[in-house]
Amino acid sequence: MHFAITLLAVVLNAFAAGADFLRARFVLANSAELGLPSSSILPLGLLKAAGAGGLLLGLLGVPLVGVAAAVGLVLFFVGALVVHVRERVFHNIAVPLVFFLAAAGALVSAVAG
Numbered sequence: 001m002h003f004a005i006t007l008l009a010v011v012l013n014a015f016a017a018g019a020d021f022l023r024a025r026f027v028l029a030n031s032a033e034l035g036l037p038s039s040s041i042l043p044l045g046l047l048k049a050a051g052a053g054g055l056l057l058g059l060l061g062v063p064l065v066g067v068a069a070a071v072g073l074v075l076f077f078v079g080a081l082v083v084h085v086r087e088r089v090f091h092n093i094a095v096p097l098v099f100f101l102a103a104a105g106a107l108v109s110a111v112a113g
Helices: 002-021 025-033 038-057 064-087 094-112
Strands: none
Touching: 002 025, 002 064, 002 094, 025 038, 025 064, 038 064, 038 094, 064 094
């Protein structure tokens, strides 16, 4: 179960990081709606990519890195949820919630396993 949940979190965050790096239209629109400057997109993408890479390293036999990456992603997506609530952007709050749940699942399964 840990492998599947963590792989899902890797794929989700790698996709999101790629969308950030490519400055996809939906990323730009969401950032503007949340009041984030476009200059924040690259650093946020780098954090997602680092989290995905760390989770992958955890799956490949470096469990401490995987746990650290999962903690980082959980905190990242708590922040994303807080920003959505603060800005009252609820129509797409399910997206960061899914990412949060995937990261939390990876963390819980890594610690429990």
